[in-house]
Amino acid sequence: MQANIGTLDRAMRIIAGLILIACTLLGFIGAWGWIGVVFVATGALRFCPAYLPFGMSTCKLPEQK
Template identity: 85%
Template sequence: MQANVGTLDRAMRVIAGVVLIAATLLGFIGAWGWIGLVFIATGLLRFCPAYLPFGMSTCKTPDSK
């Protein structure tokens, strides 16, 4: 597994995941809010399998300084 989730993408995923889980626990949204666990996991692991078929990566390349 090569990292394909960059720094800003990671932060946004973790924040979105926490917000979704909090909204579920507080009763604002239904059980679908537990999908936030996927956002948190992909943010912490720095790997998103949905990016693979498209060849996407939000990581900085060594040449982009």
């Protein structure tokens, strides 16, 4: 499993996930807010399986010499 999530993407996923989870726990939104767990998990693991079919990656490319 190779990382395909860059630093900014990772931070945005974790923040959005935590906000969704908090809103669900506080009763602002319904049970669909638990999807935030997926955002936090993909951010923590730096891997998004949804990127694979499209060959996407937000990681920086290694510098070529």
